[in-house]
Amino acid sequence: MQFTSFAFAFFLPLVFLCYWAVPNKYRMPFLLAVSYGFYMTFSAGYVLLLLFMSAITYLTGLHCTKVRLAGCVVLQMGTLLFFKYAGMLPGFFSSIVLPVGISFYLFKAVSYLADVYKGKLLPEKRALSLFLYLAFFPDIVSGPINRADVLIPQLQAEKSFDYKEAVYGMRLILWGLFKKLLIADTLARYVNQVFALPGAFMGISYFFAAVFYTIEIYCDFSGYSDMAVGIARLFGIRSMENFRSPYFAANIKDFWDRWHISLSTWLRDYVYIPLGGSRKGNVKTYFNLMATFLVSGIWHGANITFVVWGMLHGIYQMIYRFYKKHCSFRIPKIIGVILTFGAVSFAWIFFRAEDLYDALYMIRYMFYQLDPLLAYHKMGMVKQDFYLLLFSIGLLGAVDYASLKTDVLKAMDKLNTPLRWVIYLLLSTVILAFHLHNGASQQFIYFQF
Numbered sequence: 001m002q003f004t005s006f007a008f009a010f011f012l013p014l015v016f017l018c019y020w021a022v023p024n025k026y027r028m029p030f031l032l033a034v035s036y037g038f039y040m041t042f043s044a045g046y047v048l049l050l051l052f053m054s055a056i057t058y059l060t061g062l063h064c065t066k067v068r069l070a071g072c073v074v075l076q077m078g079t080l081l082f083f084k085y086a087g088m089l090p091g092f093f094s095s096i097v098l099p100v101g102i103s104f105y106l107f108k109a110v111s112y113l114a115d116v117y118k119g120k121l122l123p124e125k126r127a128l129s130l131f132l133y134l135a136f137f138p139d140i141v142s143g144p145i146n147r148a149d150v151l152i153p154q155l156q157a158e159k160s161f162d163y164k165e166a167v168y169g170m171r172l173i174l175w176g177l178f179k180k181l182l183i184a185d186t187l188a189r190y191v192n193q194v195f196a197l198p199g200a201f202m203g204i205s206y207f208f209a210a211v212f213y214t215i216e217i218y219c220d221f222s223g224y225s226d227m228a229v230g231i232a233r234l235f236g237i238r239s240m241e242n243f244r245s246p247y248f249a250a251n252i253k254d255f256w257d258r259w260h261i262s263l264s265t266w267l268r269d270y271v272y273i274p275l276g277g278s279r280k281g282n283v284k285t286y287f288n289l290m291a292t293f294l295v296s297g298i299w300h301g302a303n304i305t306f307v308v309w310g311m312l313h314g315i316y317q318m319i320y321r322f323y324k325k326h327c328s329f330r331i332p333k334i335i336g337v338i339l340t341f342g343a344v345s346f347a348w349i350f351f352r353a354e355d356l357y358d359a360l361y362m363i364r365y366m367f368y369q370l371d372p373l374l375a376y377h378k379m380g381m382v383k384q385d386f387y388l389l390l391f392s393i394g395l396l397g398a399v400d401y402a403s404l405k406t407d408v409l410k411a412m413d414k415l416n417t418p419l420r421w422v423i424y425l426l427l428s429t430v431i432l433a434f435h436l437h438n439g440a441s442q443q444f445i446y447f448q449f
Contacts, residue, residue: 001041002444003173003227004180004435011038016234024158028128031155031235035137039101042141046099053079054131057109061123061130064116072113076106085302100447101141103299105134107266112148114270121149129156138231142224142446144240144262151237159236164413171409172230174427175399180223181435183392185442187216190379191352198358203369205378206362213352214345215393218247220445221260245400247344250336252316255344267292285321290314301448305350305359312347388434 001007015034022030040047053076060072083098112133115121124130133152139145194201194209201209225242232239240262249255256264275288290311297310331339346363353359376386402408412420 001038003224003231004177007041012231012234019235020161027159028132028155031137032128032132032135035132035135035140038137039135039140042100043097046102049079049099049102050105050135051131053106053109054134055127057113057134058124058127058130061113061116062125064113064123066117069113069117073110076109080106084299098448104143104145105140107145107263108134108148111145111266111270115148124148124152126156136232136237138228138237139239142221142228142444143260144225144228144242145266146240146262150240154237157236162236165233165236168409169230169233171412172226172233174424174431175409176223176226176230177431178223178392178427179219179226179396180444181431182388183396184216184220184223186385186389186392186434187212187219188442189385190381191216194362194379195352195354195358198362201375201378203365203367203375204372205375206366208372208375208379210345210349210362210366214247214341214348215396217348217352217445218243219396220442224444224446245403247341248337248400248404249340250333252313252320252340252343255340256313256317263296267296271295286318289317289321293317300351304356305353308356308359309347309351312343312350316343316347 001011019027019030019034036047036050039050056072056075060068080102083096083102086096112121112124112130116123124133129152130148132155133146133148134140136146136151136155191209191213194205195213198206222243229239229241242261244258244261246255246258249258272288272292275291276284277288278285291314293310293314294307295310296313297306297308300306300309349362350356350359353362399408412423415423
């Protein structure tokens, strides 16, 4: 049951009304039941795996010695690796299906145990709290990877309904739907055909496909994250921010401070810093940076394209670190934004390509024929989509730029009520119209990870 489905449009209001109708003491059990029910719409059988991993994490946390921590983390990461990569093996394993959300709830489990072991967090004695933390339905499928010290106290706290929080949550959901259904799904129609059969296209079509995918994956994943954070707000939960206008980053470090924040900070805290971080000289720091981004690449998939994507970002980080430390001149911010966007877009080609040959082929012939009109016709773009994308991406860019200085959605409180409702109704109508016109929504990209 995707966030963009009509089934979820009936499910969420019902859960919302019931949650605020029941007494405080029943809300956590209710949310846990709802979360397991929601998860079972994706992977009915694999809910047993979620229960088992939750139980192991809970019991290990109660008495988290070094040996028990290591054993539990090996079990968790071994399970993740098995489901992600056993399908590559011939025979029986080829039929294995990756359980939806397994990476995200196991990453939450590892961070919880690591923090308990380090003394940053007291072990959670109430099994209900930990089970709900791992299964919380807004973030179980694709994050954000919320930390236990932030989420569990909010789940346990007695709450009163806050109208302003709920309104803000609905705005986030609406904005997320706009990014996913209008921008990401429209771009996907053109991106998918080029990456599926690169030989059928030429020249600047590859350039457009690369830029389109750069925007698509952002709108797809940040759209999901906006909805996840917004849904949590409906229940009085402030979930972790996952994106912060990343394509306005002026350097690659700034980009990763703004992109998939919950994963990048997880990798920093539980991979980069344990390896030594930047504490042991330049060579060791460069090694740790590369290792961390290789882990990120391998986590996304066993295909060599993901490894190359991770290596590229590791190289980008090393170049930026060297430049910042040894070069006296500073690149103007606007040039930095353009260079960073270009470097990130280049790396996305490897991330999206079916194999290394396709990626290199597209890069080699990207500027072979530079006629934009030829690319427009070759990709089969219709005028309706062209104008929709022109308007939607322009609006997205304006909102993201304004968000660098202010919370745009919160600033809507300053508008008069009729104007706010005109905006709500206009966005809702356009989203619904294009959703009905385009048919079923594309699956969220990060469901496969």
